[in-house]
Amino acid sequence: MKVWWLAGGAAVLAGVAVTAVVVAGGDKPAPAAATTVKVARGQVTATVSASGTVQAQQSRTLGFTTSGTLTELTVKAGDVVAAGAVLARIDATAAQDAVTAARDSVSSAQDALDRAEEAAAKATATPTPTPSASRSGAAGPQTGGGGGGNQQQGNSVQSTSDNLFTAQQRLNNAKLSLVQANAKLAGTVITAPVAGKVLAVTGTVGSAAGSSVITLAGTGDVVVQAQFTEAEVAHLQVGQVARITLPDDAGTKYDGKVIQIDPAGTVSNRLVRYAALIAFDKVPDTLLYGQSATVAVVTASADGVLSVPSTAVHDGKVTVRINGKDEERAVETGLRGDVDTEIKSGLAEGDEIVTAGR
Numbered sequence: 001m002k003v004w005w006l007a008g009g010a011a012v013l014a015g016v017a018v019t020a021v022v023v024a025g026g027d028k029p030a031p032a033a034a035t036t037v038k039v040a041r042g043q044v045t046a047t048v049s050a051s052g053t054v055q056a057q058q059s060r061t062l063g064f065t066t067s068g069t070l071t072e073l074t075v076k077a078g079d080v081v082a083a084g085a086v087l088a089r090i091d092a093t094a095a096q097d098a099v100t101a102a103r104d105s106v107s108s109a110q111d112a113l114d115r116a117e118e119a120a121a122k123a124t125a126t127p128t129p130t131p132s133a134s135r136s137g138a139a140g141p142q143t144g145g146g147g148g149g150n151q152q153q154g155n156s157v158q159s160t161s162d163n164l165f166t167a168q169q170r171l172n173n174a175k176l177s178l179v180q181a182n183a184k185l186a187g188t189v190i191t192a193p194v195a196g197k198v199l200a201v202t203g204t205v206g207s208a209a210g211s212s213v214i215t216l217a218g219t220g221d222v223v224v225q226a227q228f229t230e231a232e233v234a235h236l237q238v239g240q241v242a243r244i245t246l247p248d249d250a251g252t253k254y255d256g257k258v259i260q261i262d263p264a265g266t267v268s269n270r271l272v273r274y275a276a277l278i279a280f281d282k283v284p285d286t287l288l289y290g291q292s293a294t295v296a297v298v299t300a301s302a303d304g305v306l307s308v309p310s311t312a313v314h315d316g317k318v319t320v321r322i323n324g325k326d327e328e329r330a331v332e333t334g335l336r337g338d339v340d341t342e343i344k345s346g347l348a349e350g351d352e353i354v355t356a357g358r
Contacts, residue, residue, distance in 0.1 A: 036321055037309060039351040044307050044337040046300040047243075048235055050276075052226030054291050056217030057201060057277065063211035064090050065187025070209040079198045080219065080285065084191055087198075087216075090209050092188040099185050102178035109171040116160070116167035123160040145248075194218040199289065219283045223259065224293045227266075227273040235299040236261055242278045242297045246287075255281040258297060301337055306347060307340040312355040318347070319354040326354055 068090030179317050190213060200215040224244055228236060236258060244254040260277040278295050280287075312318050313333060320329050331346030347353075 014320050028132060033129070035355050036352045037312070037355050038347055039308055039343065039347045039353060040308055041304060041349050042340075044302045044305060044340050044342045045298050046235075046337045047296045047298050048228060048232040049294060050226040050228050050232065051292060051294050052224045052278075054222065054224055054287060054289055054293050056199070056289060057221040057223045059215055059278075060193065060196075061212050061216045062087065062190050062193075062214040062216055063070075063087075064190065064209055064213065065211075066090075066095065066184055066210065067210050068092075068094075068188060070203050070205050070207050070213075072246045073201070073203070073205050075198045075201065075214065077198055077200055081192045081196060081198065082138045083193065084196045086189060086191055087214055088190040088209070090188050092185060093184040095181070096189050098181040099178070102174065102181040103322075105174040106171070106178050108172040109167070113164075113167040116164040120164045121122065122190060168280050176182050190214060192216060194220065196221075197287075197289070217289065222283045223277040224256070224295055225258045225275055225277055226293075227275055228273070230265070230272050233261065233265075233274040233276070236276055236297060237299075237354045240297050240299060244278060244280065245294045245296075246284070247292055248286075251294055254284065256295070300337075302335045302342050305334065306343040306349060307337075308343055308347070308353050309355050310336060310339065310341045312353050313341050320347070321352040321354055 070088060071091050072089040073087075074085075075081060081087065194216075196216045196218040198214060199217050202213050203209050238258050238261060240258045242256040242258060244256045246252070246254070256278045257278045258276055262275040265272040265274045276297075278297070308318060313331070316333065317328050317330050319326050329346055332344040334342030334344045336342075
């Protein structure tokens with residue numbers, strides 16, 4: 001078999017041109033270029049993350065203190081209301097009539113008390129009869145008429161005192177009835193006790209209404225209930241800062257705080273999880289109850305410290321590049337954060353550290 005070699009490594013075999021490719025057996029792929037980063041001063045943070053749901057920490061069922069026909073309904077489910085806003089009313093005709101009657105009773109009782117006080121003042125101002133003296137200057141024997149006068153005056157004072165007491169009682173009762181009537185009148189209107197979001201409305205205008213008409217969740221009570229593992233909950237504390245992310249706006253981080261950690265866990269597939277409540281510092285207006293959320297709780301933080309990417313630290317050592325040459329150096333580390341690790345000693349700000357490609 002003849003093979004004619006041509007320039008460029010091509011050969012002709014039986015009239016067919018063949019290109020020969022030669023690979024040296026000792027060649028290896030070129031290593032990836034190492035990447036470096038300079039030691040910087042800043043903040044190192046460690047967090048634990050979990051998923052949860054948005055919910056109202058406390059909801060309120062609002063209604064009327066008396067039954068009646070619903071005459072006004074100003075809200076619907078989903079509305080956000082301010083504290084003190086009027087949400088609904090029922091027919092207040094009977095309650096208003098009761099207040100008017102109670103006021104009349106108070107006025108009448110006050111007049112009666114004024115008259116009783118005037119009578120009491122006159123009775124106490126009447127002088128008591130004194131025994132008459134004899135012609136010789138000595139006191140003569142008293143007759144039965146003088147004693148009868150004293151007795152009569154005493155009876156009159158007692159009667160006046162009784163009338164005064166009765167008049168005061170009547171006024172007290174009338175004022176109490178007025179307070180109760182005003183309370184019933186106030187109960188014909190539902191106002192928002194706190195700023196919140198309406199979760200549910202029962203009834204329509206013209207229908208009978210009672211003690212349960214509107215369910216309101218306070219906007220200040222909105223929390224994310226998230227589930228953490230045993231290892232994660234060990235780092236949680238009430239008051240820690242958190243960042244909350246909602247699925248409909250993943251680019252926005254909402255500030256929050258841990259306000260409660262359940263002391264008892266729940267078991268699912270042999271994994272124990274503990275619920276924690278994270279409250280919003282400022283509740284978004286577009287927040288939906290029941291929607292999912294992700295929370296990242298800052299469990300530790302170091303500010304103004306030297307740090308390098310955690311991937312650059314191996315067994316307490318880093319690789320430092322000096323004038324194009326790499327040398328391994330031992331360092332003392334502090335907080336190991338989610339991305340960076342604190343460097344307490346062994347490096348200076350601006351040192352160039354090899355992070356990859358080694």
